Amino acid sequence: MKTNKMTEVRPAPTRCAVCPVREKALFQVINDDYLHEAESRRFGQYRLSARGHLFEEGAPSTMAYTLFSGWLMLYRSDSEGARQGLRVALPGDFIGYAALTDGLYGHSAMAITDAVVCGFRQADLHAMLDRDAKIARHITEIQARYLATCESKVLGLARKSAEQRIAHLIAELFHRLEPHAEGDGERAHSMPFPLTQEMLGELSGLTPVHTNRVLRRLRADGVMVCERQRVTILDLPRLLQIGEFNEN
Amino acid sequence: MKTNKMTEVRPAPTRCAVCPVREKALFQVINDDYLHEAESRRFGQYRLSARGHLFEEGAPSTMAYTLFSGWLMLYRSDSEGARQGLRVALPGDFIGYAALTDGLYGHSAMAITDAVVCGFRQADLHAMLDRDAKIARHITEIQARYLATCESKVLGLARKSAEQRIAHLIAELFHRLEPHAEGDGERAHSMPFPLTQEMLGELSGLTPVHTNRVLRRLRADGVMVCERQRVTILDLPRLLQIGEFNEN
DNA sequence: CGCCTTCTTGAGATGACTCAATGGTGGTGG
């Protein structure tokens, strides 16, 4: 396991509020007073290079993060050390919050690409949460949303074929990235795709070898092409149908 | 699908606070003032007979519940209607809370045995949550705990064998029931077990047929015996080891 | 240029599934 490549970028912390990402980002709805207060406590921006770990399963969870840029993979390891991907975190996502009393991270977070995050101390979050019900509600909603996707993952792993799982994952990522998608309006949609086939397999519960075969089949069927760093969706309706994906 | 057999038992609502179940039950920590307030709004006790549904996936979530007595199975169905069990709810568990803005249940809840629940209106819960940060915190923790088990389920389904998954499920139920376990101190532990093999399979992501074969193997190996309505654990350490179960 | 990661493909093994049939068990009504 690679050692932690996280480096703090501090000062020069142009405040978190300017994070130009997605609307669900935590602390985008918070008014300036709170932001000032949060800033007055210790919190900052961190840079993380690809393959570095932001935190690891079982470690004491002192910080939670908002992802500014880059992709992360959240995963848990089994007893043999094999990874099972839980989800991909995209810019704007709030990760690492631990409400549990034991205060340990329940999963690991590894950078897929270079990434920048904004860190908050759990203790500060708890304090803010106790003071403002709106924030509490917001966090509850974020948790609930993640819970729903986790339940979907259970359903998918238990009941769907390899094709369906991969198609669903691609469809989900495409859907989440859609606001930023380039060259839409055409028949072929394309998106950046920094995952290796091995990671794709880890997220779908498949061997890298079998992941490759499935991708080949999807390519042969004219559904999608998965190259290094880029996925092109040739037949979106078909992909959605195979993956049984519907907006949640 | 069986029609809803839920019947309201109202009045005669000896208050929820007397629910003599497990320490994590919601509204056991709440002081009397809040309870009175909650009672003054509409909420009551409901009786549900085995195989009846408390709520179903996709329906508007008007109510959340605390389980008084009996067992429930929470599950989601795939496109072919096959069930995937998400978890078993035991007395004291808080279920059906929907923080999501869409306000739909994310899964179905079916009674495994006859059951009694205490229902709360979501709107009232939200109001209480906005008023008292302690409750918000408590709900957040319940969510987080469930989230952790859901992530474990993902790991299990993707990476563990049928034996391991079944052993883990039995170990987990035994652990959760342990406070009430009878005849401990002996080498053989026993607990009530109202699940059919089919339900066991739904919870482990297995066919009923294969579930049966796994149970036979576990029996032949002297690990546990699963009969109608009762499970006897012959070799607890071995069961824990097979299921890789450790207190979470 | 050479190494290292990632991707690709083949061949064979296997865990879990499907289909199908039989045997128990408990409840219900005659």
Place this chain on the structure above:
DNA sequence: CCACCACCATTGAGTCATCTCAAGAAGGCG
């Protein structure tokens, strides 16, 4: 009280999806 029925558990035989092991090809980076 018994006979029937529905549901559940059990077992066999054969199939299929996915895994494992193994080796080669293709890029990228120092």
